[in-house]
Structures are given as structure tokens and as C-alpha cells.
Amino acid sequence: MGIFRDIASLIYGRVLDTRNVLYDFAIFRSYKIKVPVISVGNITLGGTGKTPLVSYIASLIAEEGGRPAVVSRGYKRKDENKLVVVSDGEKIIEDAELTGDEPLELALDLRERARVVCDSDRVRGAVYAAERLGATAVVLDDAFQHRRISRDLDIVVIDATAPFGSGKTVPSGRLREPLHNLSRADAAILTRSDATDRKVEIVDEIRKLSPSCAIFSARTETRKILRITGEGLDSEPQETVFFLFSAIGNPASLEAQMMREGIAIAGSKRFRDHHKYTEKDICEIVAKARESGADALLTTGKDAVKLREFDFGMPCYRVKSRLVIDDETAFREMILQAATGPEGQASTPS
Known part of the structure; x- marks a missing residue:
């Protein structure tokens, strides 16, 4: 079976390279909308820490007086072809079935700092955000290949603990497209850079593929x-023993x-990414938690929106996590330069 997967990966990679050439030579059209667009995406499958970065970028823009909109596909929602306004900056549709888990988590x-729109047609979603919701900048979630x-x-997000997906495209490896396509990236964010000793090697590889790419380390x-309903712990986290469960792309991270932060975990349970929980799942989680001696359950924000x-x-x-970027000043300047118009002010949709 391995040889067939390798052949399939080779064909898949060639198809994507051909598609990219057609975009490079404007045979396939890329649509320019009326406000600045910042794309955040991956070159590999699985969780890289992309969602916290999208939130961080939108917050930076909002802090400077901009009106950012996040546009996401809304993976595994009820109808991925339907445009859904998850948040207009005031009202939020709190239904993960309609919105998808990650867009609702972001909203x-x-x-009030950002609008959030779901649409598999990112062009339509971005135009709607700019023209109907008054967005002055759009942050595309998971759009490097779009x-x-x-x-x-x-911007490409690269998990420093598993950066290049064994060098093979799917199905043999974890690359979404051949690695040389990193040459398109304006910036690369190495997430979980504190959990590897290969950072210099990874940076060197990115530099070979994209010499002008700005590279940032993050943790x-x-x-x-x-609490999943919003309230905080009654005691310090280190005084509570948790049972951890999640349905995310990289539960090991x-x-x-x-573990690094000294939070006691008595046991854990992993589900497939974007898993839809059932009563049976909850019973199993609670049973395992009680068996492990845990005082409480612990999960992620992405999971919490499906558990209320x-x-x-x-x-x-x-867990409410935050992304810490090593050279925050340079990163902030890069984002704000991209998100503002030629006069240094937030662009206004016409």
C-alpha cells in the first residue's frame, strides 16, 4: 500500500504545482477586494496553533482603531457553502452546528473587537465583511492554499515540533502542498518553538525556500x-487535578x-479533530475522570463551544491560551503596515 500512497502523493503534488503556476501567471484569477487582506494558513495538516494567531492579529488591528473581520471556511459546520455571520461585532450566533467550532471560538x-464570517467562498465572505459589516481589514483563517x-x-504557521510533514504531500505525508511552495510566504511563525532544539535548522530550511520571508518564533x-460557561477557577490551577480531553489537531502539544506549566493531569482522552460530542462520549469522559482520581475536567476553547x-x-x-511572539514589536509593525492604507490609517470600504 505504501507505494500506492507515494504515487498518489506525487500526483497530488504535481496537480497543486500546476494549479499554483496557473495562479502565478494569472491564468487563474485572484480577486482583489477593497480592504487589506492578511492570510494565515498552514503548509501541513493538523494543529499548528493557527487559531490563537488569527485572534492575536485581529486584536492588534482592533487596538489601533481598525475594524477587522475574520473570514473562515467553518470546517464541518452544517452547510459549508452557506455564508454565515457568526458575529457582526455585537451579536454572536452561539451554535457550533451552524458556525463550526473554530469560528465560534474566535467570535x-x-x-466586539472583530466580525467573524463563515463562507467556503472566501472572496464572497471577505466582500460581505467589507461592504456589509464595515470591516477595514480582513484576516483569512486557513487560507494559504486558497x-x-x-x-x-x-503568513504560514509552522509547528516547530513537526515542521515539514516528513517532506511528503498527503496521503503519504502531512504536507498540504509541496514544500517549495513556502516561497509564497511573506512571513512564517514557528509555533511551539520552546519545545524543540531544531529551531536553527528549521529557520535555515525556510530561508532556502523563501529568502525574504520574515520569521518569528512563538510559544x-x-x-x-x-469554566466552559465563562467563570474562573475557585482555586489556583496547581491546586486542582484535572482530566484532560480534547478534539483538536495536535492534542500532544x-x-x-x-505539563510544562505544572498543571496536574491525572489522565486524558483524545478525540478526532472537530469531533461532535455525544452523551455517550460525556459518560465515558466522566467515568475515566473519576477513575483517574481527577477533581475536574479540562478541555479547550474549541471544544467548549460544543459542550455547553x-x-x-x-x-x-x-484552557484560555495566548500566543507569545518573541519579537512582538516587529511582528506588530508588520501586521499594522499590511492592515492600513497608504496614509497609515485603517482603510475604509467604499
């Missing part, structure tokens, strides 16, 4: 531990983060 995290929309800044830290309807019978909390 609840950003609140070249139908032109962007002013193309994820726990900012707060909150979350588990390692908890359940009665756990024991406290359930979520």
Missing part, C-alpha cells in the same frame, strides 16, 4: 482556566503545555 474570544483571493500579507501559554448543553456532574473547565 467568543474576540467579542489563492482565489489576493492578499497583502501571506503558547495558558492565560486563564475558566496541549498535554505537553499543561451537557451536564457533566463534575466541574468542567477550558
Whole structure:
């Protein structure tokens, strides 16, 4: 079976390279919208820490008086082809079935600081955000391969603990497209850079592929531990023993983060990324938690938006993480330069 996967990967990579050439030579059209666009995406499958970065970028723009909008596909929502306004900056649709888990997590995290729109057609979603919601800048979530929309800044998020997906495209490896396409990136963010000793090697590889690419190192830290309904812990996190469960792209990184920060984890349970929880799942989680001797359950913000309807019978909390970028000043300047018009002011949709 391995040889067939390798052949499939080779064909898939060639198809994507051909598609990229067609965009490079404007045979396939990229649409330019009326406000600046910043794209955040991956070159590999799996969780890289992209969602905290999208939230961070939108917050930076809002802090400077801009009106950012996040535009996401809304993976595994009820109808991915339908345009859904998850948040207009005031009202939030708190239904993960309609919005998808990550867009709803972003909307609840950003609140009035950003609009959030779901649409598999990113061009339509971005135009709607600019023209109907008054967005002055658009942040595209998971859009490195989505070249139908032109962007002013193309950011790739790379997990420093597993950077290049074994060098092979899917299905043999974890690359979404051949690695040399990193040459398109304007900036690369090395997440979880504190968990590897290969950072210099990774930076050298990126430099070979994209000499002008700005490279930043980042790490994820726990900012707060909150009940899934919003309230905080009654005691210090280190005084509570948790049972950790999640349905995210890289659960091992979350588990390692908890360990580094001294948060006691009695046991854990992993589900597939974007898993839709059932009563049976909850019963299993609670049973394993009680068996492990845990005082409470712990999960992620992405999972929490799908768990509010359940009665756990024991406290359930979520981790609220933040992204810490080493050269924050340079990163901030890069984002604000891309997100503002030629006069240094936030662009206004016409």
C-alpha cells in the first residue's frame, strides 16, 4: 500500500504545482477586494496553533482603531457553502452546528473587537465583511492554499515540533502542498518553538525556500482556566487535578503545555479533530475522570463551544491560551503596515 500512497502523493503534488503556476501567471484569477487582506494558513495538516494567531492579529488591528473581520471556511459546520455571520461585532450566533467550532471560538474570544464570517467562498465572505459589516481589514483563517483571493500579507504557521510533514504531500505525508511552495510566504511563525532544539535548522530550511520571508518564533501559554460557561477557577490551577480531553489537531502539544506549566493531569482522552460530542462520549469522559482520581475536567476553547448543553456532574473547565511572539514589536509593525492604507490609517470600504 505504501507505494500506492507515494504515487498518489506525487500526483497530488504535481496537480497543486500546476494549479499554483496557473495562479502565478494569472491564468487563474485572484480577486482583489477593497480592504487589506492578511492570510494565515498552514503548509501541513493538523494543529499548528493557527487559531490563537488569527485572534492575536485581529486584536492588534482592533487596538489601533481598525475594524477587522475574520473570514473562515467553518470546517464541518452544517452547510459549508452557506455564508454565515457568526458575529457582526455585537451579536454572536452561539451554535457550533451552524458556525463550526473554530469560528465560534474566535467570535467568543474576540467579542466586539472583530466580525467573524463563515463562507467556503472566501472572496464572497471577505466582500460581505467589507461592504456589509464595515470591516477595514480582513484576516483569512486557513487560507494559504486558497489563492482565489489576493492578499497583502501571506503568513504560514509552522509547528516547530513537526515542521515539514516528513517532506511528503498527503496521503503519504502531512504536507498540504509541496514544500517549495513556502516561497509564497511573506512571513512564517514557528509555533511551539520552546519545545524543540531544531529551531536553527528549521529557520535555515525556510530561508532556502523563501529568502525574504520574515520569521518569528512563538510559544503558547495558558492565560486563564475558566469554566466552559465563562467563570474562573475557585482555586489556583496547581491546586486542582484535572482530566484532560480534547478534539483538536495536535492534542500532544496541549498535554505537553499543561505539563510544562505544572498543571496536574491525572489522565486524558483524545478525540478526532472537530469531533461532535455525544452523551455517550460525556459518560465515558466522566467515568475515566473519576477513575483517574481527577477533581475536574479540562478541555479547550474549541471544544467548549460544543459542550455547553451537557451536564457533566463534575466541574468542567477550558484552557484560555495566548500566543507569545518573541519579537512582538516587529511582528506588530508588520501586521499594522499590511492592515492600513497608504496614509497609515485603517482603510475604509467604499
